[in-house]
Amino acid sequence: MIDILIAGGGYVGLSLAVAVKSAAPHLDVRVYDAAPEGVWEKDERASAIAAGAKRLLTVLGAWDEIAPESEPIRKMIITDSKTADPVRPVFLTFDGEAEAGEPFAYMVPNPAMVRALRKRADALGIEIRQGVSAVDFKTGDACQTVTLSNGETIDARLLVACDGVRSKLRDIAGIKTVRFDYGQSGIVTTIEHERPHEGIAEEHFLPAGPFATLPLKNNRSSLVWNERTADADALLKADDLVFEEELERRFGHKLGAIKVVGGKRAFPFALTLARDFVAPRFALAGDAAHGIHPISGQGLNLGFKDVAALAETIVEADRLGIDFGQLNILERYQEWRRFDTFRMGVTTDVLNRMFSNDFTPMRMARDFGLSVVDRLPGLKNFFIRQASSVGGSGDPKLLGGQPI
């Protein structure tokens, strides 16, 4: 019997494995991932790592490896305008530092993050298997008996599903979800521009939805461009010239000529919240627990918060000699995470509903709101702290840069 089987080898599954194994080396922790070997290296997306998540990655010994490929976000500009407006008036700027000298977020290419975590997992002796997934499980008194896609079975004291927003294991556990579909898709790609971005992230609330550029290394930016799903699909099918022209209408010419350098993909945006995060000997983490609208860039950071809370719950119980697969122990993780997730989910939902329309009184109201936020330092600091995921004393240790 092994201790923990983690289904899903993305950044959530890997960082959970590394967090637990670093603090409790005697536990047998394994990561099984459905994707064939090497697929993770082909991910062209980049992610915003908030300060809290960066501290977690630092404690896990992964940040030094990631740092050379990361680009700090030094400033964030938020505007609200029509697509054709020649000038986008700035309503809110965040000169973001979570703490002195610590930018509130970094842009990191996904493969760089996964590579660093895999390296740590290898060093700690965590078994990672690619091309093998958990397809079924049966909950017994002392363990989960997990059936793998290759027909093998394995007993584990705890099964953690980090298998994404459409988690099969969540369904097998009988955990229902609440889902809102926005009818929007986000086009994700990488662009290159003539002039440097100076570490500035921009989010323009256009009528169809937010259009965001996030600074990457070497005069490149990551782009998240929301459109109604049909429009997004049409843009992807259109030839590059049309795509780049539409892109320029939105991005403007402030950084000179722009060019698409990465592959283009569209991801449907929906809010999916699991009703429960845990069941006996079973826990959800990352997108399997909550797929949120990327308007606030918090999806990945919520995932890291899950990791910090779940790893601490497991390790603390283990050090007390308590079986961490017991529901009453896992419920602590759920209580720790559910309210925060719900609040973030609802906040982003409201933000998106507010901003994704062109109704003039609504536009005036939200612009007034943004200006007020911009002029009230207390409120703005609150938003910066939220965006950087640096919280108060009740937060999991890893988010504060402390080992478990």
Added chain:
Amino acid sequence: MNDAARTTIDQAEVDRFTAMAAEWWDPAGKFKPLHKFNPVRIRYIRDKAAAHFGREANTHKPLEGLRVLDIGCGGGLLSEPMARMGAIVIGADASERNIGIATTHAAQSGVNVDYRAVTAEQLAAEGETFDIILNMEVVEHVADVDFFITTCASMVKPGGMMFVATINRTMKAMALAIIGAERVLRWLPKGTHQYEKLVRPEELEKPLTASGMQIDERTGVFFNPLMNQWNLSKDMDVNYMMLATRPAA
């Protein structure tokens, strides 16, 4: 009455718990409050024991090699964690059925505990001694508190320690632990605790000090309904724990 005929077992109490024993290990079952309470009391025991024996508490197997008696071990809710923390554990319970359940469960979990269906006085007669004796939520169910505590204290090695957790005999305890927990919230089956069997701190301290032990600490344990968790507190009016040590020889 001479000591040989005296017993600390109250048969009616043993029967009542035996009837509920099958549900010991269901965290959502009848013993839910005990499962909920378990982390806070285990943490207290671990931290105090580690400090007393000069060990690092927040680590793997902080109680390595210490001989522990869990008296009134029930289904093994305390014995298993103690064993996983590295202790050599004897789990003793007067109910054969509890010992059967505890043994079965330990085997399932792969934990090594020496479970015995014996009483404290039988163990004492066998000459057993321990570094740590856990006397948790037991004294409010025994027939003769004074004799029971004296018997347990006689098995504490010089330099060893005993933890006692119970419920105070106060009007507040009557309101919260009996009327509140059994009749209003239904956390515990009706009749689990009887007011007249609850134990005041001084009723523990008297036999402990008479047995040559010193009282090191008393602490209240209070349920915070907003946080849905138990916390240590200064208020000893309801649940409380006591730590006594025997001076090193």
